[in-house]
Amino acid sequence: MxxxxxxxxxxxxxxxxxxxxxxxxxxxxxxxxxxxxxxxxxxxxxxxxxxxxxxxxxxxxxxxxxxxxxxxxxxxxxxxxxxxxxxxxxxxxxxxxxxxxxxxxxxxxxxxxxxxxxxxxxxxxxxxxxxxxxxxxxxxxxxxxxxxxxxxxxxxxxxxxxxxxxxxxxxxxxxxxxxxxxxxxxxxxxxxxxxxxxxxxxxxxxxxPAPGAAEAAPAGPRAVPARTELSVREGLAFFARRPRLVALAGITGISSVFGRNYGLTLAVLVTGPLAGGAGAFGTVSTVLAVGGILGAVLGARLRKPSVRTVGLLAAAGALLQVVAGLSPSLAVLLVLVLPMAVVESVSDTAGTAVLQTDPPPHLRGRVLGVWSSIGTVWSLGGPPLLGLLMEWAGARGALVAGGLLIAGSIGAGLLTRRRGAPVPLTLTAKDGDVTGREALGTAA
CATH class of the missing domain: 1.20.1250.20 (MFS general substrate transporter like domains)
Structure with missing residues (x-):
């Protein structure tokens, strides 16, 4: 080649x-x-x-x-x-x-x-x-x-x-x-x-590894400073000091809790207000799966995704969720479910690409470890929180309120970042030799 x-x-x-x-x-x-x-x-x-x-x-x-x-x-x-x-x-x-x-x-x-x-x-x-x-x-x-x-x-x-x-x-x-x-x-x-x-x-x-690959797998132990070899603290510190990763965690967390549990919210919506049965929800689930596959294909076309891309896609999906919560019929819901799944899948692909390429090579495993722990908290705590919201507001209310909360939070974050001036900050060599401007990132 x-x-x-x-x-x-x-x-x-x-x-x-x-x-x-x-x-x-x-x-x-x-x-x-x-x-x-x-x-x-x-x-x-x-x-x-x-x-x-x-x-x-x-x-x-x-x-x-x-x-x-x-x-x-x-x-x-x-x-x-x-x-x-x-x-x-x-x-x-x-x-x-x-x-x-x-x-x-x-x-x-x-x-x-x-x-x-x-x-x-x-x-x-x-x-x-x-x-x-x-x-x-x-x-x-x-x-x-x-x-x-x-x-x-x-x-x-x-x-x-x-x-x-x-x-x-x-x-x-x-x-x-x-x-x-x-x-x-x-x-x-x-x-x-x-x-x-x-x-x-x-x-x-x-x-x-292909020519130009980011990191060829070494034949022996990685050449990293001895003090960072098995230090969990290094991964936690890097993650906490990296604004784009913190922002990505916030976007993914709020979306996971209030916008991704469609197996729960849409099941209640279809079988309740829309008066459908198990077969109707099976159709919705199939459309979600097809949308996820289409989104994965579209996401794979990205070359340099950013946290801003992830946020805008998540906000768009949240607004679609709001409209889906107001669906007067199953047919309207099916029309909305496909783009919801597509946007979610593209956003996931973009976010995963940022997460796996942003940290320096010798910290990527620890960053993914931090992310896995955070994600487990979301997966365990999200359904009960959403269930409480549905008990209070119903399926429609949970979809609408959750979508508005996601879109509003992301919009507020983008506006805050746009208005705030970049703050010079120098990270030490152990954090990947990046400057504060690079940490904030023009594409973040």
Missing amino acids: SSSSALPTSVPGTAPASRSPWRSLRYRSMRWWSAANLLSNAGTWMQLTVQNLLVLHITGSAAATGLSMSVQAAPALFVSLLGGAAVDRWPRKLTVAVSQALLGAVAFTTALLVALDRIDMTALLVLAAVTGVIATVDGPACALLGNDLVPVDDVPSAIGVGALVHSAGRLAGTALAGVTVGFLGTFAAYAANGLSFLFVASVVPFLR
């Missing part, structure tokens, strides 16, 4: 830089990585689908099913900071290969216990917790390894392709779960997921 194919911007005498959403797939390693992740996502969703059914079979309790999911998610709240520090310290390819192999071992262990009829709720909860702990390292390591394979300007494409892979894997895994259990038994779904992890681990050693 010629080096000209990886030029980040157009120069005289060369073709304009590509804006194709698929441009990250020009690189062989990225194609292999995407294929491996498609298989792994399908296996993961196959296991998740079967595990929920298995818990219901063992306990007969929907609450127990929710408990197993919470146990697997809980480590992200408490251990993600350490997981991110480990990702910054250890060789990235080795970290991914080992974490994938460990996840495969957990899946095979579960498959064996199920096959021998020795599985119980205690064992399932322990295995779920172990999976959650491993994921605190595996998640950021896999995300950053994918970015290492492409030039910086193609990172949004890599993230968009990743979102499509996730969606396709979810659909395939959910569909295959029933077929696999029907023909081979429950244990086979866990075994298949274990094989998918091993496939990813086997692909990793052959991945190579």
Whole structure:
């Protein structure tokens, strides 16, 4: 592959830089990585689908099913900071290969216990917790390894392709779960997921960064100052001192709590005020999924997304949410749901690109660890808060009030930033050797 194919911007005498959403797939390693992740996502969703059914079979309790999911998610709240520090310290390819192999071992262990009829709720909860702990390292390591394979300007494409892979894997895994259990038994779904992890681990050693990639995965420990090797404090300090990351967290947090829980708000709206049934909400959910896929494709066309882009898209989605809350019929709601999902997906892709490329390479794992902990707080606290709002204002009121709150907060933030003069601030070398003007960022 010629080096000209990886030029980040157009120069005289060369073709304009590509804006194709698929441009990250020009690189062989990225194609292999995407294929491996498609298989792994399908296996993961196959296991998740079967595990929920298995818990219901063992306990007969929907609450127990929710408990197993919470146990697997809980480590992200408490251990993600350490997981991110480990990702910054250890060789990235080795970290991914080992974490994938460990996840495969957990899946095979579960498959064996199920096959021998020795599985119980205690064992399932322990295995779920172990999976959650491993994921605190595996998640950021896999995300950053994918970015290492492409030039910086193609990172949004890599993230968009990743979102499509996730969606396709979810659909395939959910569909295959029933077929696999029907023909081979429950244990086979866990075994298949274990094989998918091993496939990813086997692909990793052959991945190579493309010309112009931001950070080639090192063969040995990262060359970072000894005092920052496993310091969680460095990641927290960088995040807190980086205005654009704080702003991104604020935008994402308020949007997640009051604007992203459509599975709750739209379900109540459709089955309540709009007098639809489960089939009607299924149609709404399908349109949301299609919009998410379309948004991932559009988001992958971005080259240099900014926090301002994320904020404007989130505000636009919030205003669409307000109108959706006032929908007089299901037909009108369906017309609005598609652009809502598209805008949300593009905003997510832009925000993820900023998050994964803004910090200096030796801090990215810790920044993602901070983000994972914050995101877990939103995911655990958001639904109860939204539920209280719906109890007080109803489904329509929650959608309208939530949308206005999101749009108003983002608008106020943009106006405040525009009116405020840049404040000179110099960050030390340990924070990535950036000046205050760079920290504020003209594109933030």
